Amino acid sequence: xxxxxxxxxxxxxxxxxxxxxxxxxxxxxxxxxxxxxxxxxxxxxxxxxxxxxxxx
Numbered sequence: 001x002x003x004x005x006x007x008x009x010x011x012x013x014x015x016x017x018x019x020x021x022x023x024x025x026x027x028x029x030x031x032x033x034x035x036x037x038x039x040x041x042x043x044x045x046x047x048x049x050x051x052x053x054x055x056x
Contacts, residue, residue, distance in 0.1 A: 011038045
């Protein structure tokens with residue numbers, strides 16, 4: 001599994017995980033921050049691999 005695929009899997013898992021009903025609001029905020037960082041990492045990786053025109 002390449003790095004992009006791993007990041008995509010983490011992103012999707014976080015998107016699902018933060019919707020759990022019994023989550024502490026503080027945890028949700030930390031997880032959302034991690035989700036945004038993961039999305040940024042994906043955009044950076046796509047840009048590096050496919051050039052500046054990659055949207056993500």
